[in-house]
Amino acid sequence: RKTDQVLNKRFIDALPEMQDQPFPAMLDQVLQTGKPFYGSEIMARLEDKGQMQERYFNFIYEPQLAEDNEITGIIIVANEVTEQVRARHDLQESEQRFRSLIEDAPMATALFEGRDMVVKIANKQMFHMWGKDEQVLGKKLSDAVPELVGQPFLQILDNVFNSGMAYHADQQQAYLHVNGELRPYWFNFTYQPLFNEEGQVYAVLEMAVDVSRQVNLQKQKDDFLGIASHELKTPVTSLKAYIQVFEMLISQQPDKQQKDMVRNMNNQVNKLTSLIEDLLDVTKIQAGKLQFNDAPFTFATMVDESLDDIRYTIGKHEIVRENEAVGMVMADKERISQVIANLVSNAVKYSPQADKIVVSTRNVGDEIHFCVQDFGIGIPEDKQGRVFEQFYRVSGKMQHTFPGLGLGLYISSEIVKHEHGRMWVNSIVEKGSTFSFALPLHITRP
Numbered sequence: 063r064k065t066d067q068v069l070n071k072r073f074i075d076a077l078p079e080m081q082d083q084p085f086p087a088m089l090d091q092v093l094q095t096g097k098p099f100y101g102s103e104i105m106a107r108l109e110d111k112g113q114m115q116e117r118y119f120n121f122i123y124e125p126q127l128a129e130d131n132e133i134t135g136i137i138i139v140a141n142e143v144t145e146q147v148r149a150r151h152d153l154q155e156s157e158q159r160f161r162s163l164i165e166d167a168p169m170a171t172a173l174f175e176g177r178d179m180v181v182k183i184a185n186k187q188m189f190h191m192w193g194k195d196e197q198v199l200g201k202k203l204s205d206a207v208p209e210l211v212g213q214p215f216l217q218i219l220d221n222v223f224n225s226g227m228a229y230h231a232d233q234q235q236a237y238l239h240v241n242g243e244l245r246p247y248w249f250n251f252t253y254q255p256l257f258n259e260e261g262q263v264y265a266v267l268e269m270a271v272d273v274s275r276q277v278n279l280q281k282q283k284d285d286f287l288g289i290a291s292h293e294l295k296t297p298v299t300s301l302k303a304y305i306q307v308f309e310m311l312i313s314q315q316p317d318k319q320q321k322d323m324v325r326n327m328n329n330q331v332n333k334l335t336s337l338i339e340d341l342l343d344v345t346k347i348q349a350g351k352l353q354f355n356d357a358p359f360t361f362a363t364m365v366d367e368s369l370d371d372i373r374y375t376i377g378k379h380e381i382v383r384e385n386e387a388v389g390m391v392m393a394d395k396e397r398i399s400q401v402i403a404n405l406v407s408n409a410v411k412y413s414p415q416a417d418k419i420v421v422s423t424r425n426v427g428d429e430i431h432f433c434v435q436d437f438g439i440g441i442p443e444d445k446q447g448r449v450f451e452q453f454y455r456v457s458g459k460m461q462h463t464f465p466g467l468g469l470g471l472y473i474s475s476e477i478v479k480h481e482h483g484r485m486w487v488n489s490i491v492e493k494g495s496t497f498s499f500a501l502p503l504h505i506t507r508p
Contacts, residue, residue, distance in 0.1 A: 079109045092123045092136055099123040103147050118147040170270045173256075179203040179219050182265065191247075191272060193240035209239045219266055222253045226263050229253040233277055248277040284348045298338060302331045340469040344452065347476045354394040354480060358504045361430045362387045362423055368399045369406070369421060376410045380418040387423035387430050392504040393481040401474040405434045405497045408470060413438025413494060426500070429483075433498040440491040449487060450475040474499075 121140035170187035198206035251270035489495035
């Protein structure tokens with residue numbers, strides 16, 4: 063910044079820092095040609111308080127002409143635009159960092175702008191997933207990947223753009239044209255809306271992971287389990303029939319050891335039958351073919367009937383019944399009874415040192431809750447969220463001593479979810495666990 067002391071001085075003398083900058087040459091060009099010079103966002107290094115600073119200007123060098131057209135001077139009109147230029151540079155740098163973040167992301171990532179979902183940025187993984195290349199950039203997604211038309215994704219993107227709410231899906235099937243062939247793929251993906259300064263959605267970010275291999279492996283496993291279970295069911299049924307006939311034949315024999323051996327054989331076949339039925343249920347659940355016959359029934363009565371059947375199979379454990387439930391539910395009575403039997407048998411199995419379990423039913427709002435409390439080994443807090451997963455079994459120094467495939471809780475939770483309910487667990491290690499599920503009350507209209 064200068065004062066009026068620069069008046070009447072030569073340009074270079076007044077502003078010596080301009081010596082090695084282009085401005086003296088620009089002025090000289092105006093003097094030589096008589097034509098004005100227009101500068102737009104030109105950077106100048108100026109001395110201010112003893113320090114050199116970079117500033118940006120829009121300016122005009124306008125020659126002043128005498129009556130004989132001789133140039134008598136140059137008028138300089140300048141407007142500093144440093145803040146605007148730096149703000150734009152910052153924005154460009156931010157956009158470049160954002161672009162690099164997308165392009166370098168380890169998962170397939172793309173940015174769609176505007177309501178038309180124009181493909182603004184996509185990384186190599188996304189191009190590979192689509193079976194496309196950089197030529198799709200700048201196109202509408204419906205034109206860039208036309209096979210998506212008629213599939214749910216374009217509508218979901220439109221909903222995300224209009225609502226401003228993110229969307230996530232796991233193992234979503236998509237048909238894509240890759241290597242000249244339209245094939246099914248499965249993806250876990252998220253659509254994340256992006257907002258401008260006014261709080262309006264201006265773009266949607268997609269992040270996707272191809273899980274086709276995992277889904278196909280899961281299908282192969284399910285197919286194998288289904289085939290193996292069906293193949294095992296027939297010989298096991300025949301074996302059980304032979305054992306029952308044999309048991310009848312020796313029932314009149316005095317040899318107690320033989321009777322005990324046959325009884326143990328029958329018990330083991332029953333366990334094997336139960337495992338096969340669990341495997342069959344899993345394959346039906348995965349295929350969406352598990353049958354349900356829903357009808358209204360009184361929940362507490364059904365629980366009591368189920369417990370009466372179970373009492374004869376649980377040995378020393380006493381079932382302490384606490385009932386405060388009133389009302390009916392709309393569900394498959396046999397399937398819900400299957401869930402109760404599974405929870406009670408688990409409670410007994412995992413509390414071998416206890417002599418009782420507590421079964422309670424009660425109304426909570428517009429739901430009926432069923433709870434089974436045991437006083438056994440308990441489940442660590444970090445493992446509780448996974449106990450309803452298929453084939454998951456809690457690991458630890460005690461858990462390995464208990465038989466099972468880890469299917470019962472998975473099947474039970476899927477049955478409850480199908481009936482519009484939910485299931486959860488509360489547990490403390492070495493104090494016991496409480497498994498619960500809730501079903502909506504069935505309201506009968508007069």
